[in-house]
Amino acid sequence: AAISSIVKELDKLLLVDAISSLGSVDLPVDKWRCDVTVTASQKGWMVPPGLAMVSVSKEAWQAHAKAKMPRFNWDFARAQKYLEIGQTPWTPAVSIVFALSVALDMMLREGLSNIFARHARVGDAAREGVKSLGFSLFADEKYASNTVTAVSVKDGLNVREMLRILREEYQIVLAGGQQSLQGKIFRIGHLGLITEQDIEEIISALNEVLPRVST
Ligand SMILES: Cc1ncc(COP(=O)(O)O)c(C=O)c1O
Structure with a gap:
């Protein structure tokens, strides 16, 4: 809300990359x-890649x-026109729409506030762990995400080998760092279908x- 009031004062639009937060962390788009x-x-919607959801x-x-x-x-007006008749302008990833429908039922059953609280607990558990x-x-830590934890690695730790062993022997897939952070961090994704036990x-x-x- 603090950011949007500055953006609005300047008569600009606020575009939000909520790829990995929406559905896992509270983001009241209209209020903010x-x-x-x-x-x-x-991401938090728990289904394979293939659909992007946008609010305008x-x-x-x-x-x-x-x-x-x-x-x-990517013409929003065209997408909206088709939405009125329950269609999309182009063939969407239909299998993912069906999967998303199941995921949304699960999310409704759990309840949004419970989902946000679970992500907060899981995020805390990952950081403390x-x-x-x-x-x-x-x-x-003041700005820590409840959907992913990036962990700094000290010299002498072979991150690539650690990720391999976790993947092959424990069936746990963690991510390394990208570009200049390769070998310096690893990341634990904790969004969607994840519990403190995981x-x-x-x-x-x-x-x-x-x-x-x-070493
Ligand atoms: C905040 C954020 N923005 C953008 C992306 C990229 O999304 P995509 O891989 O669907 O292009 C990601 C993926 O991790 C993300 O977490």
Whole structure:
């Protein structure tokens, strides 16, 4: 809300990358005056990649009407027109729409506030767990995400080998760092269908593997 009030004062639109937060962390798009918010099926929605979901505010629709940038495939007006007759302009990833329908039923049963609370508990458990193993967090804990934890790695730890052992022997898939962070961090994704027990299993597996990959 603090960001949107500055954006609105400047008469601009607020575009929000909520790919990995929406559905897992509270994001009241109307209250916070987010103009275009984008999320994607493969994150908290618990289904494979293939669908992007977008919300568009009144101001964003007005900007869209005036925009001169050529558009065809990603034409929001075209998408909205088809939505009115329950269709999409192009063939969507139909299998994922069916999967999403099941996932949404699960989410409705659990309830949004319970989902957010579970992600907060799981995020806490992940952060406390890695700290208990002697790691430090990559991000300032004040801004820690409840959907992913990036963990800093000290020299002498073979991250690539650690991820391989976890994957092959424990069936646990964690991610390494990208680009300049390769070998310096690893990441635990904890969004969607995940519980505190999953985090306990990850921490206990890490505890077993660490002596094998440290020099
Ligand atoms: C915040 C955020 N933005 C963008 C992306 C990229 O999404 P995609 O891989 O669907 O393009 C991700 C994926 O991890 C993300 O977490």
